[in-house]
Amino acid sequence: MPQARPSTSSDAPRVDAGRRRWLGAAAALPLAGAATMPARAAVKTSARIVIAGSGLGGIAVASRLSRLLDGARITIVDRKEEHNYQPGYTLVATGVWPVDKVQDRNADFQPAGIEWVKDMVAAFDPAANAVVTAGGQRIGYDFLVVATGVHLDYAQIEGMDVGAIGRNGLASVYPSPQAAQATWAAMQAFAAKGGDAVMTLPATPLKCAGAPLKMTFMLRDRLLQAGTLDRSKVLFMSALGNVFGVKPVNDNVLQRWQQLGIAVETTHKLAAVDIGARRATFVTPEGEKVEQPYDFLHVVPPMRAPDAVKNSDLAWKEGPFAAGGWLEVDKSTLRHRRFPNVFGIGDINGTPRGKTAATVKKSAPIVAHNLAEVIAGRQPDQPFDGYTSCPLITREGSAMLIEFDYEGRLTPSLPMIEPLQDSYFAWLMKYRMLKPAYLAVLKGRV
Numbered sequence: 001m002p003q004a005r006p007s008t009s010s011d012a013p014r015v016d017a018g019r020r021r022w023l024g025a026a027a028a029l030p031l032a033g034a035a036t037m038p039a040r041a042a043v044k045t046s047a048r049i050v051i052a053g054s055g056l057g058g059i060a061v062a063s064r065l066s067r068l069l070d071g072a073r074i075t076i077v078d079r080k081e082e083h084n085y086q087p088g089y090t091l092v093a094t095g096v097w098p099v100d101k102v103q104d105r106n107a108d109f110q111p112a113g114i115e116w117v118k119d120m121v122a123a124f125d126p127a128a129n130a131v132v133t134a135g136g137q138r139i140g141y142d143f144l145v146v147a148t149g150v151h152l153d154y155a156q157i158e159g160m161d162v163g164a165i166g167r168n169g170l171a172s173v174y175p176s177p178q179a180a181q182a183t184w185a186a187m188q189a190f191a192a193k194g195g196d197a198v199m200t201l202p203a204t205p206l207k208c209a210g211a212p213l214k215m216t217f218m219l220r221d222r223l224l225q226a227g228t229l230d231r232s233k234v235l236f237m238s239a240l241g242n243v244f245g246v247k248p249v250n251d252n253v254l255q256r257w258q259q260l261g262i263a264v265e266t267t268h269k270l271a272a273v274d275i276g277a278r279r280a281t282f283v284t285p286e287g288e289k290v291e292q293p294y295d296f297l298h299v300v301p302p303m304r305a306p307d308a309v310k311n312s313d314l315a316w317k318e319g320p321f322a323a324g325g326w327l328e329v330d331k332s333t334l335r336h337r338r339f340p341n342v343f344g345i346g347d348i349n350g351t352p353r354g355k356t357a358a359t360v361k362k363s364a365p366i367v368a369h370n371l372a373e374v375i376a377g378r379q380p381d382q383p384f385d386g387y388t389s390c391p392l393i394t395r396e397g398s399a400m401l402i403e404f405d406y407e408g409r410l411t412p413s414l415p416m417i418e419p420l421q422d423s424y425f426a427w428l429m430k431y432r433m434l435k436p437a438y439l440a441v442l443k444g445r446v
């Protein structure tokens, strides 16, 4: 297999002269999805602001607020000390990047002057303007930003054990850098022999809904490279009724998979897995149980809001986002619909679409600006359009840059990129340019 070990930035896939031109052009490009904000003098305030969550959204908003506000006391609450570049997980899990490229330290990104409480929020008490941590600390606030991301609900899959990823053909890119690395080990072992691969998709909202598709494209590519494709089958089992929520993208992927020989079922939800026996059980909408033996299984967990949000008054109580307990924000201002001193950023928001780092890139400046406006006694005046983006890898060295809004309209932001056309340029963005862009978002620079 040509890609026996992960490549690093120094031994990346070889770049020929034509590709070098693209690379030069790429460096000069504005970053896709950037938002421009009206410049204003810093707002003088002594407001206490609590930010729950120090992932991409929490830190990006903290960085912005620390510049937009003069005198505010900002506290971030999150126990997590390692910062993970999650968009790189698919590259680790398919043998393109080494794992250390997705591992940094949160301490390196927290803006100066903020307080960091290394604990989790156990309960939100928005009526009393306070959060309570797992350690029992009650922290009052004037304004709250909820940035807790999603909960990966592997517990809904009977027999699933995250600790077993990497062995017995069990794979899952989502939970951690270690799981991504172990997934690559499982994929390598599978590709060496070939056999039956089963790729799953639940029906809940997902962070980076393109990741399960990237894993499928790349698995097929690894089988091809290993020379075992002709003795293998790849079956994609979705519970969603389709494979992607944006129709033109869904149709394009299905057409590609038909040509690539990837089979698809769109009404099958993964209910249980017998890891030792390598047998998955799916249920159909009619309640029928379907047993599926496999040599390689990629599990995508159902996703919901973390308990602290789901069980609080901040969650949607009715409508399509209530079951997952997602944060009840206005989809345009990202301000809470019932608690006007609360805003949401990132994956936790109960909005149609918008669970990507690219979403945070475009919406963090809007959330910070709108919150600063509210603190200044004005109305939030910057709307968010739901920008969501995902470089959908189609094989090693090629990707499609998919960008869309709340309405599911394709919103290409780079003139030289056709949204549904795969290109080396889009691969290059994924492979080389998006992590620097991500770091710039954390620092509040784009």
Ligand SMILES: Cc1cc2nc3c(=O)[nH]c(=O)nc-3n(C[C@H](O)[C@H](O)[C@H](O)COP(=O)(O)OP(=O)(O)OC[C@H]3O[C@@H](n4cnc5c(N)ncnc54)[C@H](O)[C@@H]3O)c2cc1C
Residues within 6 Å of the ligand: 052, 053, 054, 055, 056, 057, 058, 077, 078, 079, 080, 085, 086, 087, 088, 089, 090, 119, 120, 121, 122, 147, 148, 149, 150, 173, 174, 207, 208, 211, 306, 308, 345, 346, 347, 348, 355, 356, 357, 358, 359, 360, 389, 390, 391
């Ligand atoms: C496999 C994979 C591939 C992806 N690929 C892409 C891609 O190609 N492009 C793209 O744009 N995006 C991609 N993403 C999505 C992107 O990483 C997320 O959308 C982004 O990280 C969202 O930021 P966030 O701040 O909302 O959540 P996160 O970055 O996940 O941070 C949430 C933080 O909240 C903390 N937290 C949770 N509960 C609590 C609590 N009760 N109290 C305090 N803190 C809490 C957590 O510890 C965590 O630090 C991918 C994600 C994955 C997993």
